[in-house]
Amino acid sequence: MRTRTLGESLKVAEIGLGCMGMSAFYAGAEEAESIATVERALDFGVTMLDTADMYGAGANEHLVGRAISGRREAVVIATKFGQVRGPQGEPRGVRGDAEYVRQACDASLARLGVEHIDLYYQHRVDPNVPIEETDGAMAELVATGKVRHLGLSEASAETIRRAHAVHPITALESEYSLWTRGVEAEILPTVRELGIGFVAYSPLGRGFLTGRWADPDDLPPEDSRRNHPRFQGQNFERNLALVDRVRALAAAKAVEPGQLALAWVLHRGNDVVPIPGTARREHLEQNVAATEIELDGSELARLDEAAPIDATAGDRYADMSSVEL
Secondary structure: OOEEEEOOOEEEEOOOEEOHHHOOOOOOOOHHHHHHHHHHHHHHOOOEEEOOOOOOOOHHHHHHHHHOOOOHHHOEEEEEEOEEEOOOOOEEEEOOOHHHHHHHHHHHHHHHOOOOEEEEEEOOOOOOOOHHHHHHHHHHHHHOOOEEEEEEEOOOHHHHHHHHHHOOOOEEEEEOEOOEOHHHOOHHHHHHHHOOEEEEEOOOOOOHHHOOOOOHHHOOOOOHHHHOHHHOHHHHHHHHHHHHHHHHHHHHHOOOHHHHHHHHHHOOOOOEEEOOEOOOHHHHHHHHHHHHOOOOHHHHHHHHHHOOOOOOOOOOOOOOOOOOO
């Protein structure tokens, strides 16, 4: 597994593992298989595991902590705070005040069972708290040794600049894939100007780009993707056309459509690290194999043509009010 550098010095494998679906939002995960998937990822040389305190109301951090027991030195733990959840996972808004930053960090350290967090993200920007206060509190965590590197998630270019002026931001995590390319306009140029790495979540379009679904009813009733505009009605039908174009290009290269979509993200630059999420070893193995796919200029151009910016029908979330603030 090749390595990439986020920010000035955080070295990680070129592909990470998103752990959210092991505990929240998606259906069908089993704890034993999820832990086995994490262990298999580490065997492959994957180093960065991505979690958050709100995934399963803390359950995901507990799971990751158990999965890395005895292998801490091989892992870059990335976790997030800011989206407040109740004990049953019910939303309670966004917090970025200094007191909450400190409380959230201590709680995550306890659930993970570790002494420090390698990469600590503000999950969503609090519109009621200046980013300087939030990032200042996060910088204090670095000074005390509880956190090694700081990150932001789904922040605007202006917010990124303001935070980076308080303390260096190592990575920005935002959605990026063949069907979500909005970051190319302003966000990616900004982080590259500032020397900040980019972590791409949902690089497979929340699984849509794998081509596994032909109808919204293919999703289990309890799967949260049913609430996403892109997975509904006419949007779903229109987006199938995009997948069909990717599938045709993948067939010509004798790879799976999801692997081709992931390879496209890997080719966006050595400062981009995708973190496809899965709770199954078989899907993990397909994702890791995508790191061996080489795409030349003409192949990349055909993919750009198949999935141009703004080609996807529907918003990413039912409520877009908390992203890119």
